Amino acid sequence: MSSNLDTLYRQVIMDHYKNPRNRGLMENGDITVNLNNPTCGDTIQLQMKIENGIVVDSKFVGEGCSISMSSASMMTQAIKGKNLIDAMKLSDIFSGLMQGIEPNDEIDLGDIEALQGVCKFPARIKCATLAWKAMEKALKEQMPEEKTS
Secondary structure (H helix, E strand, O other): OHHHHHHHHHHHHHHHHHOOOOEOOOOOOOEEEEEEEOOOOEEEEEEEEEEOOEEEEEEEEEEOOHHHHHHHHHHHHHHOOOEHHHHHHHHHHHHHHHOOOOOOOOOOOHHHHHHHHHHHOHHHHHHHHHHHHHHHHHHHHHOOOOOOO
8 A cells, every 4th residue: 555655646746747836937926035955956936926914826937856846836836825824834834744744634735745755865855845945935024023022
């Protein structure tokens, strides 16, 4: 059964790599973040459009391995329609997934779950998290700082 699941996950990852969702540039993006992984040469430019605290659109361009580019495709799909806090929570869950932490059953990760096996390959974790780090950087710039008095 495990090998069937591995095969399915590989198919999902390759589908996002060969047919990336949300690949391209926006003419009217609010935020643009450029990140790269110097270890392997993966690069991403992430653009997001945010209205009233909701991610209404997200697109990316970049170069990299199948893990990096499929993760960007899955991430841009997953955050559309989410408010900034929920998008950050999803990023936290993904970060846990990359550390081998099982996701909460109440959260439907959809295709993102296919990247769960990456945690077994430490050298590939940075590939999988590149787009997520770009999204976190973008959202941190948009979220109001909590003031402590």
